[in-house]
Amino acid sequence: MPLLKVCGLTKKFYGITAVNNVSFAVNTGEIVGLIGPNGSGKTTLFNCITRMLIADQGRVLFNGEDISNFKPAQIAQKGLARSFHFIRVFIDLTVRENILVAAQHHQQDNDLEQIFRTKNSRLLDQEILIKADKIINFIGLQGLTNEKAGNLSYGQRKLLSFSMAIIFHPKLVLLDEPAAAVNPTMIKRIGEYIRTLNQQGITFIIVEHNMEFIMGLADRIIALDQGSIIADGLPRDVQHDYRVQEAYFGV
Amino acid sequence: MNKHKFWSICILTGTILALITSCVPQQSIQSEDEKAVDVSIAEEKEPIRIGVAASFSGPIAYVGEGYMMGATLALEELGGKIAGYPIQFYTADNACNPEQATSAIRKLVDVDEVHLILGSGCSSCTLASMPLLEENKVAQITGGSTAPEISEMAGIGGNIWEFRVNASSTVMAEAYAPYIAKNEKSVFFMAFNDDYGRGAVDAIKPLLQAEGVEILGEEYFERGTSDVRPILLKIKEANPSALLLTTTESDAITILRQFKELGLSIKIYGYNSTIVTGLFTEMTPDEPGLNEGILEITWWAQGMTPEMEEAFLSRWGTEASPHRAIYYFIVRYVVKEAIELAAQRGEITRESLRDALNDLSIENTPIGPLEFDDNNQAHHWLPVYTMKDGVVEVIEILKP
Amino acid sequence: MEIFLQYLIAGITNGATYALVALGLTLLVGVARLVNFAHGDFFMLGGYLLVFLFVDKEIPYLLSIVITLIVMLILGLLFERIVVHPTINKTWREQLVATLATSIILSNVAILFWGTTPRLAPTKLSLTILRLGPITISSHRFVVFFVAVISFIALSFFTKNTKIGKAMRAASQNRDACLIYGINVNFVSLVTVTISTMMSGLAGVIITPLYNVSPTVGSVMTLKALTSVVMGGLGNTTGAIISAFILGIVEALFSGYVSSQYQDVASFVIMILILVFRPHGMFGKKVGI
């Protein structure tokens, strides 16, 4: 059984088809690259899968469960995390708090327990605090633990948003251009993180324009053009597919 | 950049603080004559402080302004002194809101240490202030609140500190209902959606029904409503023989204009409405005769006191109106006589002023003899009057 | 039937006043994404300026309108520089509070200058009553209707056919893209806010002769204009105008046949229902994230 199965997903804006009858499956443990020229519907596809947008047609199965009618928060709780193209962090929270927020909805206690700080609730707090500090060390932001996220540089925000996506050990992570506008050293580091996490069993779908980065990282590439899948296969094969070349370079 | 911002904030805060402190200085309204008199008299008496708690802001701020016009004029006529005591007014705004009324009374009592309070035109404020009068043992004379509950709660066995000069809506209704019943078969009510309007309708409705007058409907509207045509059309459809209107000058103009626009021809009775006044005529120079033929009942009608009206016009440049006149009468007669009586008996204190008010009996005032009954309610004359050829004509003066 | 017709006419003519006020607001909402809670207060200032010029200084009506518009132009520029510009990049919360603050300031400045007693400014036209069969109507209502229609046409023409109008439309769709393509967003904002303010002032000058002007009239008008704008879909000019008329008619009919006291409840209920079932207004387009 594939981890994620997308069947016939379609989304239209004002008569323009942004995502056109897209179907594909991703197995556990894969790193899948999603490429395509600007406006080919990659981000829309992500938004439809995570229900930030409501698709016109089609179904999404995650772990064998139909998540087409779930709310974004429920989908996240099922273990499907994502990052955003335009980097988003909670600017009024510190780095540590950002990660804690991303981790905490897995706690099994109710609001009243949280308000009145029951023992159970405090234990859970301790637990995620340790986890958060571990991940801060992992991405190397130790020095900035208590800095407001609003004061971070772009690259630091990128790392932060990346770690927010992976904190609660999701089964599948959708990354939207993790390597865009980051310096080469940082790109290398992000690549390493993804690989490490992948070895720990996390599956990735990555939208990326940086061909070198994605070709080196992905096990499989899916190419989109004008909302439809035009190629799906090993990186090398897709790279040389004439339809992909045509889509990118108009050859 | 940051430094610049910091200093600009400092300067701004400083300016605002300066502005505020410039607003704080004392607010006693003292006429210039009064000061002159003060100097000439060698033997200086401790001034008597009178608080005015009324609405000086909010939707009916002009009522408070009108009160001060009347009160100031009366004091000036008295030479700024009563029984040799210089009089000082202290104002406190209650915005016609009971919560603010509490603050206003407390400020007058504690900060200004007034001897006597002239109360508000808003019944809710008067009612909210009554427990405080008892607590601080200070008397209040009210000239505008019409709720019957005030006199029910005041006087012997109740709150002995609250005195009301103007007639309550019940008293006015009792006087007016037979008059309307004599001439009309069916009526429609149109009134402000507040205690003033609703209270007036509640008081007169059962009386008219008892007299056999048919009630065809009642409609309430907010102060300042611009388009009242739907209501007027409803009245047109009901086709009563008379319309009973409870409003004030400015809203009345809007209503009467649209009344005319829709071509209605129903006899209008103003009821606590103050439409038939010189002020109304003054406000509608382009539309002479807008209030022609309207009948009205209040505590005062134009023409009852020509001297005072003239004085008012020359002092303030605008016509007197019932709201403006009532505080003139209160200061000119009730306050004056009360202070004189208290001075005769001895020291002027809050208590002695209350006792004086209680025992007061004024034979001759332009609005009839004034005396407070067991419920601390005065019974002035109620003139019924109309507008004829641009002049107020008193038809009848109902004497209790 | 006759009485129904009269209710309808009362509703339509009242709707025209709402439409006139809503026009300026919908432009502001559409282009600057700014919901101006002080919009009605500029209406009020327009009314008071008319009273000052036309009644106190006895300047002819048309000249008073022109002078008022010039004053409103200056006020609009000031409003943009002092209130709108510093908050344009902040969240809607700051904008909401800033315009509410402006509203508080303006209505109290009016109290300071003119007191709380409502003022009147009747023109010859507003006192002339026309008789059309069973229906009588003040001839000034036609002026209101006429000005509303003309303003609507002028506004549409301006935004569609002039260079600055096109820039305004572009700015309403994508601010960032405008920055890239060299459209001066600052200038566009300045023009938009000023036009909106002037239209609100114009509405005040045109409508005041029919009724009266008081410091509280501003908040009432803001509420009516906002309701129309929300109902029509934020920024949709045609939608706002149609909604304003619907609002006027619904109010008149509801007040005539059901209850005049609950007339406002009717319009709020409609507004909330529309917001819930069509979050982008009756005529608004659905927009994604």
Added chain:
Amino acid sequence: MKAIKENKYSIFLIIGVLLLVSILPLLVNLPFVLHVLISTLMYIGFALSYDIVTGQIGAVSLAHASFFGLGAYVTALIGKAIGAPFWLNIIIATILSIGLAIVMSLPAFRLSDLSFSFATLGLALTVQLVVKNWVKITRGPMCIHNVSNSSLWFNGILEISRTNLIAYFYLFLMVDIVIIILYRLISTGRLGRTLTAVRNDEVLASSVGINIQRYKRLTFFISAGIAGAIGSLWAPYISVVCPDYLSMDYTLNLLAIVFIGGSGSLLGVVGGSILLTVWPELLRVTPAFRLIIYGLFLLIFVTSIPNGVKGIISNVNKRLKIN
């Protein structure tokens, strides 16, 4: 680290100040001053309850006065009918306010941002119109004027006279302390982080698994309940309950307090309440001026001083440390 420290101190600071305040009535026995103090305490609680929904989660509700007014009417009507002591009034008012909040949230929370504010504005005005025109029950604009005194037990046993200002002072002080503690518990820790996250970025918050609707409702209900409780306590003190209690004026006051003081900050909101309750009392003489200054303050703070009074204080602090 600094930010956390500052937060930790502020609760002690506030409680210390409150303790200092609590001996004030022994020093000043002028009823007017006590009355101003009581008003200030009332507004502190009221504004804090408003800040839970507006400052913490960032949903600018314009219906807050409705709950306050409902609480006041509960005491005036139900509380009087059954002769309930003040704590029972508080409980009933809280429950009914939450009930009203639940009804309001049905349409309002299907909307976001500005639409939410509009919807709450419309709902608040609707509620006020109903209270104003449902004369049979509420007496409408004639107001309910004989609200019974607060009492500690049923049927007026152990009554607190409304002229006993010192008793009211301590009553409100206690209520305030409870509200401040509740506010702290909500605005810090895990829940506090969640609320800040929702305020900062709803899309991101939902992508990390936060159920935005649920937290918005939670804060809306809590703040409504507190407002109702305060209203139920305020009514016997003022003795008259009018439809004005539900008017936008109250909400605008709160908006000014929260934004001038610094939204989302305990210190800021308390400071704002003190500022905006004490100054109007000093300026009672010139109402129009007072409101203009009020508006100017609001405008200046919103346009140029991002975090309100709180922001200025921390700015000055920083400066002192640097120099």
